[in-house]
Amino acid sequence: MAAHPQPDPPVFNTFKRKVYRPFYSFREFQIVLVCLAVLGAVLAWVIWRGRNPDPTLFHSDDSLLTKKEVPIYKRPVEPWIEPGSAVRTTPSLGPFPSEIIGEGWTASAPVGEFDETNLYEKIDGRETFYKSYGFKRLYFLGLASGNLSIDIELFDLGNIGNALGALVAEVAKPDAEFDGLFYSSANAGFLVRGRYYARFVGSDDDPAIRQKIRSLKDALLSKLPDESLPWAYALLANGLKISPTKIQFTPQDAFSFDFATEVYSAKVKGDTEVFVSRRADVAAATNLAEKLAAAFAGFGKAVPGADAKLFLNEYINAVDGVSVHEQYVLGVRSAADAAEAIKWLNQLRDILKASTVAPGSGYE
């Protein structure tokens, strides 16, 4: 047999460490203890460091929160316009939402914009009406679908009070049926949304037109910003349960008196009409009430009424009255008799006192 092969060396070191030194010293042992103490000190220091972290690394620091209002311009949605349609590109739809065009309809021209300097170009003759309701801007868009067309006029009247006033004044039918702040008849539609008052006028009384008018209404309702109603609506609509569309807002020349501005009025029963107006302070309100009283006195004679001034209109045999509560002027016209006039005036005052319309309430 051949010689034994080299045995496989072990994988790992299996030798035992053997110390050959002949002497040990006590001093060496002391140094070992010192080394151990140093290691212990290092360990203690590391543990101490670990227990004292920098809190800003691992927790949110609320003192760093900012509150900066940075205005960001948001480009409006660019709507799809079928290539080959009349208007390839609409530079801007103005306040109109993109849904306003919709399937099957095309804009016949870019949105036209008019301000008070050139409003007459669009609405000749009635411009004073809109200007009296705080006219700011008119956006005009013509839509066409086959033979049918719809003109959309969107008036920016500054606030919802003006817009409602214009709507109610323009519809001007005491028995008109409103759907919220929308009114439609045959081929026309009228809508108030926020500070906007919109008129849709179709070319024909056609089902397609009516349907389009309803979808226009939905589009504007969902996309235009809403506003809360002015204070007077809290008083009249909430307090006396009068539909907002029955409340007439007259910005100027109410009852044909040139001093009577910003008057809200509504028919309450038969011909009886209540009205309210707000002034900056009590003195201004008293001043207005006195002027009204003087004007009412011109039609007849004074009749007694608690703290209100009542006058019998001798031409129509009805009672007009006016009183003041804080900066509010409260009034009634064409009441059947003094008792009814007083009743309405008291009711208005009670509602006011209940302070449902105190400044800052939801209706500001």
Added chain:
Amino acid sequence: MSCGCGKSGGCGSSGGPRSVVAASRTDATKRVPPTSDSNAAFDLLNRLKSETGNVAAPAPPKAHYRASQAPWWVRVFRITRIRVISQFFFFALFMFFCFVTWFSRMKGYPVSLFLEIDPLVAVATAISTHTVYRNLIWSLVLIIPTLILGRFFCNWMCPYGTLHQFFGWLFNTRRNIDKLAINRYRSIFQLKYIILIIFMVLAVFGSLQIGFLDPICLMYRTMTATVAPAADLAVDQTSRALESRGINAGWIRPLAHAPGAPDQRIFYGAWFIGAMIIVLVGMNLVIPRFFCRVLCPLGAFLGWLSRFSLWRIDRDLTRCTDCNLCLAHCEGASDPQAALRKSECFVCFNCIDDCPEDALTFRFLPVKHQKAAHGRHIISKIPEKEVAWPDLNRRRWILSGFAGVLAYPFLRLSAAVNHRGFNRKAIRPPGSVEESEFLERCIKCDQCINVCPTNVLQPSKLAHGGVEGWWTPVMDMSIGFCQLNCTLCSEVCPTGAIQKISLEKKLGLGQFAADGPIRLGTAFFNHGRCLPWAMETPCVVCEEVCPVSPKAIGTYDVQIKRWDGTLVTLNRPYMRPELCIGCGICEHECPVIDDPAVYVTAVGESRSKERSLLLRSRQT
């Protein structure tokens, strides 16, 4: 068979070494053991007494014990034992620091401590930047003791040294005669000084390259890029296997390095960093402590400092029988059997344990030339006792210096580290100093990369910054993103390449409002790959995740009719460049994952004027 025993493991225990050295013994066994002379380490007092000839002074009681009579606690708690304990301690501490370098564990631990006490880091950055950053002042706790005791760090504290020593020991199955041979000094050990000189000359020019081979940097980098993610992988796969069998694996999960990372952490070039550790550790089987003896620039630096040390291992020529047994476990290959190479000695004290003649001691201010004393004759045939300076002749160190001088332009003229040729993906972490200053400071330790909770920080590839910037941190937004409210990388950076920044500074708030937020770069859109721009498909994940307020990504909303006739509204994203901070979460979340349709590049980074983009960045 020289040792005459075929069985494994028999050599050490069967008295083999004794037989090896027996032939060279003279009258040593008959010699009278010393009484008051310094036969043990550190005994300065006794040594002074013996120098003054006060031989007869009686030894203090219990000062010395004969090996056979020494009580167990003196034998157990000898200096080499505490050295091993210290090595375990510092190795464990190092591993602990690596383990806690993570959001939920870091607390206040000084996780970069080993780098902060590393004198090479402190000295090299002091040379390149003329300052000592923040905690680098701690390096004094190593520099001063090294000047007194020598290169003790290498064998008492250095975790990388411990790793090499451990593997060298574990696989050391050499026969005794080979043990002596393998621990002899070789001229290749000069290489580390050449490396050190080249690195130092580069540092003078402002190019800090010590991190390639500094053992602490190397080990942190290895832990970061290979060991820690490997541990995650192992823990995750094991616990998944257990849990799918209904076994509770709650106990194993905390062993992962990065708990709460929803994706396995990955790193550029991990294979190479892994290969380096395998090769370097494997080399211990060829030459024990190959790295420490041949390559380590920190060791070279400490060796150079050791030249001045007050203590060293001293060989008593009247006792030394030239048996060479002290070489058997010599860690530094420092020739303790002849003229001790002070710069190579790791102060491991193994030679003292191994000397059967009691000839070796650790002495304060030992003499170079010994005369026969106390009635004893010099018996060693090697008269020299000390080689103080590193073994590198003037010619070699001058040539090494020239090599460093030449290396600088070769490195710096690489386009990648130049403002005109920089890589657009070389995006530095927040708080980083301007690039040329960055290269003066970054030691490639990759601590920032380890602590990064999103894995966005990566050891850069050669393409990002050439060799000079290799392994320095860059951000890859495909892998992660820079989390808005996170400044961890700036906390762990030991050298201020990433300056310690507060969140206030990062976000440009409060006193930093005038500077604006720190911008890492700028995001761009590639319309050709963006779904809403090029593919009629809704998307805008980028806008959704943009973390700044107001958002740096806006949308142009258009309605289009798709190829199939359906109307869709597309939110087509665009950049608001003044608001973009380059955090890259948009790029990370972009569904076009291979070449994202929105991507960050380094241009516009706020740390550099040269790489800025906008004439004026609005401070919002």
Added chain:
Amino acid sequence: MSDEKDLKAHARRANAHAPQHRHSEDWPTRREFLVRLGVTAAVATGAGFLWRALHDPTGELGKPQEPTLHLKNFTVAPALGAKTLGIARGENYPQMLKMAIAAIGGIEHFINKGDVVLIKPNVAFDRSPKLGATSNPEVLAALIHLVREAGAAEVRVADNPIESPESCFAKTGIGAAARGAGAKVYLPTPSSFEMLAVPGAKLIERWPFFYTPFRGVDKVIGISPVKDHNLCHASMCTKNWYGLLGGRRNQFHQDIHNIIADLALMMKPTFVIMDGSRVLMKSGPTGGDLSDVAMGHTIVAATDQIAADAWGFSQLLGRSSELPKYLFNAQERGLGNLDWKNVAWKEEQVG
């Protein structure tokens, strides 16, 4: 082989007649011959059997077989007279939470003794809870206390955030609040996700799902903030389940409305809490500035997440425009009722 036998074989070989070209010593013994032949035959046969067992003619068998899991329906039959929406307004969140849940049947109705309950907050981003981008930790802690008082054996809190999970849980205060209230927090790891089957889903019929915390769960409660969202307009109760998905969820934005409807199909929670203590009005879903946040002072409990979302959209985000399309999609698929005015609801003021 023992030495004795070896010798015998040797002797046999020596005595045998040698063939022409080979020495007789070169031939194996019969025994050796049979053993070697047998070993070769056994290995060959073994290889044949092994290969037959592993044979995959089409290549399909070799593909990874992912087990597919299903989520159970966590809903509880409604209590008598319970509302679908319970709305509480005020500033005392624990009290409001109690009132809101009382309106939909009371916590004891939903949680049985010994239940393992998973609560899913929205922890998507690592920012202060005051920025409204994440669930309010106070409300979450109050919910955990309620659930534990109702007898739950274990409460778990889990989410897969967009930013790094640990930091999200820490900086939103949700991690501390949950642990402080006695719940266990689950963070996602690469292996926490399992393939979930959602039969009938349009887009996520099979999708990786953060499944680990769901093992052994009896009840699931969602608690979501109310946030603006550019693409889907609002992120509330239904969108909250997005945080349980893994995989390539950045694709969802290509059909966000169907995905959210799918989420409502995927997750049938015991009930949901809409945390309207803060409302992120704009710059959502990340926020980042206090000016984006409004104090909502509201907590809603609901057994119908679609109704809750519809309520939150109009009442908390204050949007008057049309409801997000995903609510219609969900309603069409019978997953809820978006017309909240016509479900039973109760609103109360607390304090």
